[in-house]
Amino acid sequence: MRRILLLVVVLVFIASAIVLERYDLLDLNTLRSHHSALLERFAQDPLSAYLLFSALLVFLVSFSIPGTLACMLFAGSAFKLSIAIVLVVVCRTIGGAVAFLFARYLARDWVKERFHGPVRRLDAGVEKEGWLYLLMLRLAPVLPDSVINPGMGLTAIGLRTFVVVSLLGMIPYVVLYTMAGQQLMQLASADEAVDLRWLLLLTVAALAVLLVKRVFDQRFSAKPVGQTGQG
16 A cells, blocks of 8 residues: 555656646746736635645645745735735645655655755754754755755654744745745746845854854753862
8 A cells, every 4th residue: 555655646746747847837937927817816716716826835845846936936926925924834834744754654765765865964963953953954045845855754853843843944935935926027037036145144044043052052061070079
């Protein structure tokens, strides 16, 4: 049964990736060209729009299919900013949890072989820094979700910790891109969505998290020097 499920998942992933790439369905230019029509359709039935967008984003993140960045930008242009941020954060968290569980229980060997180097680094980072290492990865754009989500499934980190830390850690990144999505029609490419300075700031914040942890670890793990008794 496990092999059958794995086969189905792999086939869905391959078919979806081929279709999305072949027809550029989630390309930024494609979204822009259909932007007005999509907004008009969404205005007619907002609830269905939210549900369809959420299902699509969860699917993309779950199967590590390219297109999440374009979805974030589109959400910022199509929905009220607060709704867009909540939808994207929740959907990316749910999709990440699915990829996490998929790697842990269905495709451990496949994920380990595909991301051999990153998985070793993730495992070492979690062992050394705990959940703060995951927080750092979510804050700083060091590794893509397609590596972090399944890779973390092969570490010792628990699902609950993964979900909570992922949800909180990705908020700044999501806010930046959904806000940038409000200027979707003026963007030449997805690379222009967010100023590099903001990404560098997130990276500095991520490193600061680890630095603060190191300082506290050194302070509280230092053993007081005992006084030697003298006659």
